[in-house]
Amino acid sequence: MPSASSASSDSDRPAPSSVWRDSDFRRLWAGQTVSQLGEHTGLVVLPLLAVLTLDASAAQLGVLRAVGQAPVLLLALFVGAWVDRWRTRTVLVLTDIGRTLALGAAALACFFGLLGLPALLLTAFVVGALSVFFDVAYQASLVRLVRPEQLVRGNSALEGSRSAAQIGGPALGGALVSLLSAPAAVASGAVCFALSFLSIRRIQRAESAPVHLERPGRVWRRIHEGLRFVVRDTTLRAVCLASAAFQFSFAATMTVYLLFLPRDLHLSASQVGLVLAATGPGALLGSVLAARLPGRFGYGPVLVAAAALGDGVFLCVPALHGSTAVTVPVLVAANLVFGAGGQLVNVAVMAVRQTVTPDGLQGRAAATITFVGMGMSPLGSLLGGFLAETWGPRAGLLATAAGMMLSPLVMISSPLAHLGRTLSAESR
Numbered sequence: 001m002p003s004a005s006s007a008s009s010d011s012d013r014p015a016p017s018s019v020w021r022d023s024d025f026r027r028l029w030a031g032q033t034v035s036q037l038g039e040h041t042g043l044v045v046l047p048l049l050a051v052l053t054l055d056a057s058a059a060q061l062g063v064l065r066a067v068g069q070a071p072v073l074l075l076a077l078f079v080g081a082w083v084d085r086w087r088t089r090t091v092l093v094l095t096d097i098g099r100t101l102a103l104g105a106a107a108l109a110c111f112f113g114l115l116g117l118p119a120l121l122l123t124a125f126v127v128g129a130l131s132v133f134f135d136v137a138y139q140a141s142l143v144r145l146v147r148p149e150q151l152v153r154g155n156s157a158l159e160g161s162r163s164a165a166q167i168g169g170p171a172l173g174g175a176l177v178s179l180l181s182a183p184a185a186v187a188s189g190a191v192c193f194a195l196s197f198l199s200i201r202r203i204q205r206a207e208s209a210p211v212h213l214e215r216p217g218r219v220w221r222r223i224h225e226g227l228r229f230v231v232r233d234t235t236l237r238a239v240c241l242a243s244a245a246f247q248f249s250f251a252a253t254m255t256v257y258l259l260f261l262p263r264d265l266h267l268s269a270s271q272v273g274l275v276l277a278a279t280g281p282g283a284l285l286g287s288v289l290a291a292r293l294p295g296r297f298g299y300g301p302v303l304v305a306a307a308a309l310g311d312g313v314f315l316c317v318p319a320l321h322g323s324t325a326v327t328v329p330v331l332v333a334a335n336l337v338f339g340a341g342g343q344l345v346n347v348a349v350m351a352v353r354q355t356v357t358p359d360g361l362q363g364r365a366a367a368t369i370t371f372v373g374m375g376m377s378p379l380g381s382l383l384g385g386f387l388a389e390t391w392g393p394r395a396g397l398l399a400t401a402a403g404m405m406l407s408p409l410v411m412i413s414s415p416l417a418h419l420g421r422t423l424s425a426e427s428r
Contacts, residue, residue, distance in 0.1 A: 011078035014306040024050045024205045025145050025247050031200035033161035035230015038192025040169025045185045047258050048269055050176045062255050062385015063331020066378035068124035071132050079136050081222040089203045095134040096197035102126040103190035111183040140363040141164035155350045224362025238414030239349055242407045243373030247402035251377035254358035254385030265327050278332040279339035286343025299348050299419035310341020314401035318394050355423040
């Protein structure tokens with residue numbers, strides 16, 4: 001049941017034939033694309049600066065990544081309640097401004113030689129906190145811009161833009177750290193967020209006026225409504241569990257991976273960027289397949305197969321040895337497969353969530369799933385740093401990659417595996 005405070009009227013929505021005919025959707029898409037580019041650039045720049053410039057240990061790298069991910073655990077539930085009461089355009093614009101200022105200040109600190117590990121930790125936390133607001137708001141914004149039957153195509157376009165950012169972000173981040181100055185590497189993210197601000201601020205579709213002031217008890221009640229809805233819905237509950245299993249193990253894996261590539265396989269920063277960027281073309285392929293495969297084979301089979309293939313490929317990585325002429329192409333192929341499988345899962349799961357969730361609960365449902373899933377990431381990053389420190393990167397990578405297989409196992413034993421070729425509110 002749509003909420004009067006969050007749902008646009010049908011007359012305000014674009015014609016059902018194509019989401020691309022709506023200029024506001026194009027502005028959201030463009031802003032989200034460049035924002036994701038800035039975010040994925042930062043995900044490589046900050047850890048590589050810590051490892052290659054500040055000579056951070058495995059434990060310190062785990063702490064850095066955990067600090068950047070901690071805002072999900074601390075803020076996601078509150079953000080969901082707040083976003084459902086605010087204009088999503090306002091949230092997106094303000095978060096872009098904040099991230100621009102945060103990375104701009106970090107770039108200046110780096111230029112004057114003041115960007116040590118404490119400053120990196122502060123920057124990672126601020127950018128991570130604002131990214132929680134942005135990510136919840138743009139998902140809720142899509143529901144208010146397009147018709148229900150356009151959600152899969154709209155999600156495919158937005159996830160495709162995230163994939164394009166995955167192509168450029170890691171490669172740009174690795175190249176900037178390797179070839180240019182550290183301040184330029186950090187400033188590149190600020191430029192991306194500034195461009196996102198310029199695009200999203202041009203969205204013209206009016207949203208209903210939100211309530212700015214709310215008693216704390218009311219906020220907690222709205223959070224409880226979102227939690228209760230997700231817990232009682234068997235499909236969304238399975239999404240939460242599968243997401244938590246994946247995000248915990250993936251955060252641990254990536255912490256070890258960012259140490260394994262330069263220190264065990266002796267890849268340069270630009271080669272690390274190339275390897276990580278290979279996830280992007282795979283994700284673009286996954287976005288294309290996500291618009292076709294679920295309708296042909298069913299959402300359930302596609303979800304399980306994509307998760308098992310995409311996550312399982314990392315089990316091969318710890319066995320790599322030898323020259324970069326051999327390891328780099330293999331790593332590129334592995335990341336390509338991972339990107340395709342992960343993107344199929346992302347698009348399909350988002351379509352499932354948005355279909356079974358009423359408009360007035362979209363922000364809180366997204367935030368609840370983000371809280372349960374991404375909230376496990378800080379713990380995973382700390383575990384990854386601990387395993388790399390005590391067992392070594394190679395053994396730690398094998399252990400964390402094996403943990404990623406928990407996600408498809410959860411899907412197999414849940415209602416997600418039985419979803420058919422079409423989705424409806426009754427899918428739950």
